[in-house]
Amino acid sequence: MNTLAGPILRIVYVGLSLAAALAIAAPARAQAEPVIDSAPIPGYRFGEPLTFTLEAHSGAPITRVSLYVRASEDERTFMGLAQFVSSEQVTATYSFDPHQRTLSAYTPVEYWWEVTDSSGTSTRSEPASFVYVDNRFDWQSLETTDGRLAVHWYAGDAAFGQAALDAATNGYAGGRGLLASAQLERADVYVYKSEADARAALDSASPFWVSGYANPSGNSAIIVADPATPDALSQVARDIPHELMHLLAAQSNGSRLQGVPAWFNEGLAQLNEPAPDPDDAALLANARAAGGLRALAEYCAPFPGDPDDARLAYAHSAAVVRHIRNQFGVTKLSELLAAYAGGLSCEAGVQEALGLTLAGLDQAWQAGPAVAPGLLLNDTAGGWLVLALLVGVVAPLVLLLGLGGARPTQPADGR
Ligand SMILES: [Zn+2]
Structure with a gap:
């Protein structure tokens, strides 16, 4: 008897205690799961702290509420512990200082919450987002x-x-x-x-x-x-x-301008303005005559802070990028940008896309009309005139084809 009853009783006992444990655990877990009732977009006045607010409840007292914030340009996620009175139902707040966290105006911001109760159960909200608009x-x-x-x-x-x-x-x-x-x-x-x-x-x-x-x-x-x-x-x-x-x-x-030289970035931007700055040619001509033109290599890094130096940097950059567009064709702008996006240096990008050194490019544009408006007729237009006369004597048909092919390299904006 004893040899049989022992194991049988033990099996029954183990089975009962497992069932009992499951019966107790199941309702307890469902009851303790924290539930987030509301997590609205924060209220703020631009430049002042943003107030994030959360309402949540749970079957057990809520013991920890964490706020996570991530600005779209930032690879780091900020985490802060919200303030609240521990209870089964809470209103938690977090005051987020935009200055301390270098939150930029008009940046999309994503945030989410994590709520934990005394049983150790946590709930995380779905991320929500808003744009940090200057609402003054x-x-x-x-x-x-x-x-x-x-x-x-x-x-x-x-x-x-x-x-x-x-x-x-x-x-x-x-x-x-x-x-x-x-x-x-x-x-x-x-x-x-x-x-x-x-x-x-x-x-x-x-x-x-x-x-x-x-x-x-x-x-x-x-x-x-x-x-x-x-x-x-x-x-x-x-x-x-x-x-x-x-x-x-x-x-x-890739939503970044890191690695793009300042002269190329600012030159491109100016090329997209409706017309070149009418003062640029005289400014550049005077600077060159006075020996005041900087090397293009100096404009790979951000422009100088001094207003006059910066003004010259913009004019110089506009002239160089205009020269690239006019002499090499518009697709070279995309190729040069791709070279920089691929990680090439200021110098290597120009060599890759244009087959020129940076110094060579800097010399080339100064032979063009950008530096002295009077040179316009002697520059590319003059070159094509000589070609047209030569070819015109031999074969008028070739002349037409020649001009057709030349058109993409002519200044499109009259300069
Ligand atoms: Zn700009």
Whole structure:
């Protein structure tokens, strides 16, 4: 008897205790699972802390609430412990300081919560997102019918907004004419009335914004134009295409402009303005005559801070990129950008795409019209005139073909 009863009883006992354990555990787990009742987009006034709020309940007292925040340009995820009174039902808050976390204006931000109760069970919310808009102003908005381009302004009337949208439409088309494969899903341009108004947004930008005014990670740009001034419309027509070009260049470079030399980035952006700056030629000619032109290699890095030096840097860069487009053809712009996106240095990119040294490129553009308007007829146009005369004597048909082939290298904007 004993030899049989022992194992049988033990099996029954083990079976009962397993069933009992399961019967107790199952309802307990369902009851203790924390549930997130609400996790709205945070309230904030631009530049001041963002207040994230969470409401949750659970079968056991909630003991820990964590907030996770990730800005789109940032590879790090921020985690902070929210404040609340431990209970089975809680309202937790976290005050997020945008300055301490270098949160840039107009950057998309993703956030989610994790709630843990005293039984050790956790729940994580689905990520939600919002754009960190500068909400100090009462923005009016217009966008293209396809929703790709939007402009926002708070000073000026509807006609001013329409002019900004027209500039965006033209700038986008022009930019795609320069970098055919580049495309933006969406771009938002914010028109501030003054530098003073824009300052806080621009300061928040560092270090993620490029050239001060374009934020590729948020596909957004800032320009400054006061509609009460006479040149506001021409500023909008010039600056919006310029900034959109930065966004397009960044987009075809993986949303980043790191590794793209400043001269190429700024030269491209200026090439997308409706017309070259009329003062550039004289500025460059005078600088060259005075021996004041810098080497192009100095403009691989960010431009100098001194306003006069910066002005020369912009003019120099515009002349070089215009020269590349005119002499090598527009597709070389994409090839050069791809070379830089692939990690080539300032010097090596030019060698790869154009077969020139950086110094050679710098000499080449100075032989062209950019440095002295009077040279225009003696430059490429003169060269083609000689060719046309030579070929014209031999075979008029070849002449026509020759000019047809030459057209892509002629200046398209009259310079
Ligand atoms: Zn720029």
